[in-house]
Amino acid sequence: MTERSAEWAEAAVREHAHLGAADREEQVLERIERARRSRPRLREDAITLAHGSGGKATHTLIEAVFLDAFRNPLLEPLDDGARFGVDGASLVFTTDSYVVSPLFFPGGDIGDLAVNGTVNDLAVSGAEPLHLSAGFILEEGFAVADLRRVVASMRAAAETAGVRIVTGDTKVVQRGKADGCYISTAGIGVVRRPLGGEVRPGDAVLVSGPIGEHGVTIMLARGELDIESDLASDTAPLNGLVTALLDACGDGVRRMRDATRGGVATVLNEVAGDAGVAVVVDEDAIPVRPDVRGACELLGIDPLYVACEGRMVAIVSGDSADDAVAALRSHPLGEGAAIVGRIKADPPGLVLLRTAFGGTRIVDLLVGDPLPRIC
Amino acid sequence: MTERSAEWAEAAVREHAHLGAADREEQVLERIERARRSRPRLREDAITLAHGSGGKATHTLIEAVFLDAFRNPLLEPLDDGARFGVDGASLVFTTDSYVVSPLFFPGGDIGDLAVNGTVNDLAVSGAEPLHLSAGFILEEGFAVADLRRVVASMRAAAETAGVRIVTGDTKVVQRGKADGCYISTAGIGVVRRPLGGEVRPGDAVLVSGPIGEHGVTIMLARGELDIESDLASDTAPLNGLVTALLDACGDGVRRMRDATRGGVATVLNEVAGDAGVAVVVDEDAIPVRPDVRGACELLGIDPLYVACEGRMVAIVSGDSADDAVAALRSHPLGEGAAIVGRIKADPPGLVLLRTAFGGTRIVDLLVGDPLPRIC
Structure with a gap:
């Protein structure tokens, strides 16, 4: 991912409002290029919750600390998974750690979240998810019955997704040094069909269903809002849905991302930044359940920033858009799919x-980070 | 790994001491078989530090909770890594989480530990380590300067081992919900040469150097013993040493394991249990530095149970033993290598x-768990 240029570009657009369109564009591009060349700097001396939000602070942390140190061509794209070949096999490798609080919530728990999250990172990378690893960090005193529940839900999620948990590790820390149970999963997938080309102007932007349900469910499960609701997390494995989409549209599918931490807004910013295009979305077209919208209003947050755990954003060629929506809607996890916007050239x-x-x-x-520890 | 049968077998040996050797063996085998068929039961209601020790409680937890739920042919062997083929490539996949305390200690820190540990799990599985993932769980308030130190040391360790960190994840939890920084790494390696056959009677048991240095270093770094010492952790990537051994002995190498949590004693028990053989070691032959021995005496623990992070146990054919020791000793990480015992048929x-x-x-x-949070 390149340096997020929104801030710079916005300022540049304001600053050069008096210029003609062509001149302005040139100035904006120059600004973006300058921002891109400049190394992001981490201003804080200590880690804050915002560094885990998936938003601006996370990006800065990743670019200033991790990318800077580990710099290599496989890591550099900072996609959900790294792609590489080994002895003729084309693989994707990905990892995520899970610290969600509470551990159990309507619709799921940390266990299926940890399986689905890694399955989804593989699936949206265009890979068929194969094998997962699971590392547990347990707090002394954690109830074995709860661990069994988590593990049973991991097994069920793995079965649903058609993957196997093939290797693992368990560590225990003293009371007060964790919060019950943290899980890290990594996953290996195999790429068996080519992916579409670059995102380009004219492409359509789709979401696979109503957004924000996972994040709002977690907030309600914490009892931080006095709302009665039958909302449940959307946590689900997306590999079946991805297959349906690829079967229908082939290389008309340019890019897919699951909209987790930071929500759809973050995914769209990454698409815009990576491809150097504009993403223009219609607020009215974005599917949001009324109870999610209501909770977001009370929380003062935009549903576009709220995590989903079973929804994806897909960028498909303009020609494929209708087929793509139809394919998504034909799958139980994509019934609420919609075209929400278009890719334009400007402002990049x-x-x-x-x-x-x-x-x-x-x-x-x-x-x-308005919603810490959402996943 | 199969059900640890030591307890049963020991009792059986006692019980049948009056019988002839052949009868006794039969009885012992029957006992072992019975233990193997019986499902291990977790007696505790809550997780204890012992469940993270790598010893008996860890094995019971893994078999009673994780293996029971995730049961599949790739996980079943419970080796350091899972082996499988993908489109013609022969791969090993492994993971470990790191919760060592303190984060920084003489000879290393949680960063190089996290890289070396996963590199070593791949190497001793006979794979060439290729790519690593890294998931960070950071505590709010963790010093960015410390994170940079950890990350720099991961980079250095990855360079030394010739691997790349290609994908990652960062989560942040509130103050008091972690202990600065936990790291989970997973790794992918490729198997490009066949491994030797089963461990069998007549094979030799080797260790690659003096044992217990990592564990004792951590204990001293915690200030729990009032000892002055220049001990440092042995943390190191073993892939070079493994290559040297395989180059010298080819398929004379039956099995390799890095001796981490639970130390050499745990590895030897796993070898004995898996292969249904006896492992007979000479206490005098086991290399232990005097200061490690001294500290262990004060702590009341046997160096055989103390974690190393850069030592391995290798089982090689009797014919290969001398070549193996020579090959290990010719490598800087194996200068202190020694033959410490033999594989026998009885008592299995x-x-x-x-x-x-x-x-x-x-x-x-x-x-x-006399030494919690050693890695």
Whole structure:
């Protein structure tokens, strides 16, 4: 992923508003290029919850600390998974750690989250998920009955997704040095069909269903809002849905991402930044359940930033858009799929939202972390 | 790994001491078989530090909870890594989580430990380590300077081992919900040469150098013993040493294991249990530095149970033993290599130690955890 340029570009657009369109574009591009060359700097001396949000602080941390140290061509794209070949096999390798609180919530628990999350990272990379590893960090005193529940739910999720947990590790830390149970999963997938080309102007932007259900469910499960709701997490393995989409549209599918931490807004920013295009979405077209919207209003957050754990964003060629929606809707996990926007050339690197009131605003990366430990 | 049968076999040996050798063996085998068929039961209601020790409680937890749920032919052997083929490539996949305390200690830190540990699991599985993932669980307030130190040391370790960190994840938890920094690494390696056959009577048991340095270093770094010492962790990547051994002995190498949590004693018990053989080691032949021995005496623990992070146990054919020792000693990490024992047929599943005083005692799996959070 390249340096997120939204901030710079926005300032540049303002600054050069008096110029003609062509001149302005040139200035904006120059700004973006400058931002891209400049090394992101981490200003904080200590880690904050925002560094785990998936938003701006996470990106800065990753680029300033991890990417800077580990720099290599496989890591550099900072995709959900690394792709490489081994003795003729084309593989994707990915990892995620899970620290969700509470461990059990309507619709799931840390166990199926840990399996589905890694399955989904593989699936949206265009790989067929094969094998998972699982590392447990357990707090002294954690109930064995709860561990059994978590493990049973991992097994069920693995069975549903058609993957196997083939290797693992268990560590125990003293009371007060963890929060019951943390899980890290890594996964290996195999790429057996070519992926579509670059994201380009004219492509359509799809989401596979209503957004924000996982994040809001977690907030409600914490009892931080006094709301009665039958919301449940959307946690689910996306590999079947991805297969349906690829079967229908082949290389019309340019890119897929599961919208986890940071939500759909973060995914769209990454698409815009990576491809150097604009993503223009219609607020009205984005499927959001009324109870999710209501909870988000009370929390003062935009559902676009709320994590899903069983929804993906897909960028498909304009020609494929209708077939893509039909394919997604034909799958139980994609019944609520919708075309929510288009890829444009300008302004590159930005996500623009056409609001329900007819205005347009820039959708930037999240600053801070309104929903810590969501996954 | 099969059900650890030492306890049963020991009792059986006692019980049938009045029988002739052949009868006794039959009885012992029957006992072992019965133990193997019986499902291990977890008696505790809550996780204890012993469940993270690598010893008896860890084995029971793994077999009663994880193996029972995830049961599949790749996980079943419970080796350091899972082996499988993908599109013609022969791969090994492994994971470990690291919760060592303190994070920084003489000779290393959690960063190089996390890289070397996973590299070593791949190497001793006979694979060439290729790519690693890294998942970080950071505590709010963790110093960015410390994170940079850890990450720099991961980079250095990866360079030394010739692997790349290609994918990662970062989570942040609130103050008091972790202990600075936990790291989970997973690794993929490729198997490009055949491994030797089964461990069998007549094989030699080697260790690649003095044992217990890592564990004792960690204990001293915690200030729990008032000892001045220049001991440092032995943390190191073993893939070069493994290559040297395989180059010298080819398929004379039956099995390799790095001796981490639970130490050499645990590895030898796993070898004995898996192959249904006896492992007989000479206490005098086991290389232990005097300061490690001294600290162990003060701590009241046997160096055989103390973790190493850069030492391995190798079982090689009797014919290859001398070549193997020479090959190990020719490598900087194997200068202190030694033949420490032999594989025998009887009593199957047991590790016997010939003590310096001429006696023989059974070396069982560790009960409890005298050294928590060693890695």
